[in-house]
Amino acid sequence: MKSPASAPAPGGYRILVLEDEFIIADSIERNLVRNGHTVTGKAISYEEAVELYEEDPPELALVDIRLSGHLTGIDFAHFLNEQKPPIPFIYLTSQMDGTTLDLAKETFPAGYLSKPVQIPSLLSTIAVAMHNHQSDPGVETVTLKDGxxxxxxxxASIKYLEAEHVYLRLHLSDRPALVLRASLSELLSQLPETEFVQTHRSYVVNLKSVTRYTKDSLHIGSDVIPISRGRRQEVLAKL
Incomplete structure (x- = not known):
């Protein structure tokens, strides 16, 4: 449901709310407006959220992970990450199982809020998310030629790289894996040293994608990446 158009107060932001519980959504909207923000729309499903986003793009989204339809808030987060430029989003959560948490982490949310949402926490999380987003110098990219x-x-969308003979497989958070003819070392030289580490002769990992680890392996969701003995000290020091 699209909210009446209005400009946010100074210091306020334009926010889309994806929440399928009407009472919670209405309470969030009232408190956001009371504190100088503008709600561009309230959606109860993935499809409605996409429609509202395309009709009136917000600056930030509040996203309930669990929705009543087939597609979830995590699916909408992937949609947001594919936009140019992407906008920050904050998850609204009830208790999450380990699998759901792993999937949520892979979308790089700006924050999490437990339900029932406490308004002071909501407002401070929005302020921090927007400050961090506006302070971001920009999205770093790599350019790869393949024929x-x-x-x-x-x-930021690269979860890990996997060398397969003369081919390189890029496992990505925002689209299917990309396979091209390239060397691991060539691409590694283009990546930020503080964010990526080579764990094995065939693997390079984005440290922000790691969900758990042991001395022998890194876990990215359900994928297990080996750590070779010779690289163990360097890898563990970066985690």
Whole structure:
């Protein structure tokens, strides 16, 4: 449901709310407006949220992970990450199982809020999310040539790289894996040293994608990445 159009007060932001419980959504809207923000729309489903976003793009989204339909808030988060430029979003959550938490982490949310939402926490989380977003110097990308094709990839979307003979498989958070003819070392040289580490002769991992680890392996969701003995000290020091 689209909310009446209005400009946010100074210091306020334009916010889309995806929440399928009407009472919670209405309470959030009232408190956001009371504190100088504008609600661009309230959606109860993935499809409605996409429609509202395309009709009136917000600056930030509040996203309930569990929705009544087939598609979830995590699916909407992937949609937001694919937009140019992407906007920050904050998850609204009840208790999450381990699998759901792993899937949520892979979308790089700006924050999490437990339900029932406490308004002071909501307002401070929005303020921090927008400050961090506005302070971001920009999205870093790498450009990869594969024959006649050129691929531009956001470094933040790379979960890990996997070398397969003369091919390189890029496992990405915002689209299916990309396979091209390239060397692991060539791409590694283009990536931020503080964010990526080579764990094995065949693997490079985005440290922000790691959900758990042991001395022998890193876990990215359900994927297990080996750590070679010779690289163990460097890898563990970066975690």
């Amino acid at each position: 006649r094709e050129t691929h531009v990839v956001d470094t």
